[in-house]
Amino acid sequence: MSPRTTPRRRPARRLPATLAGATAGALVVGLAAMPAHAESGTDVPIGTVARTVGDARFEPGPCPRTADPIPDLARARCGTLTVPENRSRANGPHGPHGPKESKGPRAHEGRRITLAVAIMPAESRRPAPDPIVWLAGGPGDDAVSEIPMALAGHLNRDRDVIFMSQRGTYSADPVLTCPNIDEFNARALGLVSNAPSTGRLHVDATRACRDRVDGLGADRSAYNDIESSADYDVLRKTLGVKKWNVFGISYGTHLALNYMRLHPKGIRSVGIDGVLPPSLGGGAVTWKAAREGFDGLFKACAEQPACNTRYPNLKAVFLRLVSELEANPITTTVTVPVHPEPVKVVLDGSNLVTWLTSATHVAEGVPRSIDELAHGNGQRIAEQLAGGKYSPQAIGRVAHGLVYGIFCSQWTPYESRADVIRGGHRAFPSFPRSMLANAPQLAWLHDDCRAWDVPPAPPWIRDVTRSDIPTLALSGGFDAQTAASNGAYVARTLSRSHAVTVPYVAHVVFADSPCAQTITTSFFADPAAPDTRCLAGLQPPQFEIAP
Template identity: 25%
Template sequence: MKPSLILTFSLCALLAFPAGAKPVSQQGRSCHLPGSEEALRCVTVPLPLDYAKPAGPTLKLHVTVAPAFREAARPDPLFILAGGPGQAGTDVLVLLNHSFRRVRATRDIVVIDQRGTGLSDKLDCPAIANEETMPAAEQEQAARNCIAAVKRPFSAYGTASAARDIEQVRLALGYDTINLWGASYGTRLAQHYARAYPAKVRALILDGVVAPDQVIPAGGRDAAAALELVFSDCAANPACQLAYPALRQEYAAVAARVASGAVELELPDPRTARAVKVQMNSERFLGTVHGILYSAADTRRLPFLIHSAYAGRWQPFVARRNAAGDFSSEGPVAQLLHLAVVCAEDVPRLTPALRKDDDSPLTAALTTRITSLCALLNVVPAAPQASTAIKAPVLMLSGENDPVTPPRRARAAGELMARAQHLTVAHVGHGISQLGCSPRLLREFLDKPEQQVDAACLKEIPAPTFQLGSAGPQP
């Protein structure tokens, strides 16, 4: 993932750092963060909380820099923009040792905790004990209480402000031009920055591409298509078809049973082993199914989970749901930052016609809940950015089974890009950069962004095997 160019240290310093700026290796402080075994550089960049009020309150933006391994580093770093909205850059530092290790051979990696996330004044609600067993009405009230208690100008946390933050980080670290890697919502932020500061962008890598016209809560059509692929893939696999010959019907029966309110469970608490009562409502059931669809490996477990629930054995499904909570390997999304962005930029575009066209039980409850909470935030609808063409070279990556940013979203975004390559991977969900030969392709693209990437190796990424029983997936 790292391009190699032999430059003298003095030339690199002249290109990368304006007069008076310290090299990145000398900026900030040495720091050890979760997800990285080595010491990195942590830089704090003070910024206005509201750019319209530069003399008003400020925030401290956290930036993590992984300096290039080679001393003769190239002058244009790779900036990492996480997803969500609400995920912090420090939540994805684990990618430094895999997805970005090749890139880092000759380029600095700059990881930003977007304002309102991670170590950049996280905008979130406190964790609630036993949230997974709490009745839906109590969950809703807890969210409302949290919003009412947080006294922040939510309108200051949108994508436009985050893009201006990136520019301030570039200036603070002394770089001339930069490359951007964005995942999911990070692709929206990367595109916004590229349109706002076109002269400062050398190349972009967009993994799980959000189209400019995409409304984040309106994902029912894409989610339903991804679920249908699970059903059809199982039907086409002899072992899966033999194990679950009526998978669609079982899923429909379980969903209907849950919707009727007839599923009251008493299961051991995963922390204490004490018996607790859980009401499996539609939002919990469908939300868990939707979350499973993000991961290719998880989707191959879904038939087993559905079949088990159909037979009345809910333990595997509930265990998977808990795994997405406080047992998650990634840091939790900043909920209020997520709402601040979506309520200003997406919900105002969620028209009745779009709701009708995108109707799906998989996302309906979430969409309703978000729009209800948005009324409490009272954010001003964000002015749309002009959809000018992005002239910098772009590499777009899509998983064919992605339930939120499938290939059709990248194709729509590509219509506004002058030099875009689009790579798709079969049997894969949300996120490509960490799979197979992708780390090598990221570096090859950044080395020579004007050249076509040879992506034949992506076809070698195997489809995960289906889980046919409690022992786990087939070998």
């Protein structure tokens, strides 16, 4: 998962100095000549024909704007999908999904929104007829900006890969990003995490975002898994694709699990990486994820003689530091290359947990950083926290309108603050109660959702997904954002599933692990028999040993 408070999961090789994610993007190009392949029995390439299906229309056109240059878009076939913003309004009071209350003015009635589409051609000269559709993480990440990750893993080896920006995200219209929240999250590094005054400022930033979204005329109640699942269903139909495969990462797994039960027709297979089940969504599962990811890393250090000798009892040291810093935070200042002034960082228990949740991506340096902190030097941890929050990739990229639309309609109505505290205590019984209500990555969420003010989704949105669609559930042994055990959890009710944990890798293994990439592409080639032989040769990281 990659919620609103931390930079998203990215490959460790892209994060040597900070924990900032590197996204990429570009504007451009239309319909360059592409190798033709069958689209529903024709020789017309997917995405070159305008088509209307019901109240949705796909139009070929230029590739979308992106936050960073994406040279590969020069080879893409692009266009836009136009859909109703709120299908319950567009289809009458009961809509296609049953009765649904909506907030906001009547001006939303019949409003339509536009979603950017980019289709990257297969590497093969004779691609398979069933493409892959990519579901981005977040919630709130832009799918088109994740093209470099997909191509680096050769996901398009044998199939075209389709990227559609989910509603509200950077390449869509309207764009429901709120840079003020990202900027506040950076400044909040200088505040005590769990102080009531910090919570009030957090909610103030959320209200400002809500007002911005309302000012754009957007219907806050229409940004959720139900509407997004319908968007993907009509995308497949308007592209003329009879069968496709789904690949979701992080939050995209949450959406994929709902999509495959709401609109199963036309789905050949589903890959999910960094699994976040809708039935578990909330603070309790993020506490569990943090515990599993931290334990995986601590165990790897303990099993490596050099690491264990230099940093004995690393887990106990970390747990002790969290409690000590929550009671007596330390304050430091660091220099961030992209920020002109020194940055104040308060290292308290919650910020230490936040740091390690992302630092599992750069696991090699974690034991050394914890040891330095235990000896009074928190500079490296503070620099990584500030580098991530102040990075250009952390500002103005996430669609907080979609983030809150999902969390506040599908999560907080079905999980109380007491549930979060109990989940935190189960995972970390030694942690002070003062920090348990603010789960990792989800600080002040219940307060934010009261300000966001959208109606709850139907209770069935929390049901487990039951399906016989072939599914690959990938997890990482160091994943501290979505628990590795979630893969086995969803596999119990997916009758043709394969749950695979890739050891020594953090959140979203496809981004970091050539082995995970091999498993994924082999699964889409033959969903009954993914090739997992590479798992046997994987080795733990070589942890940094301080002199």
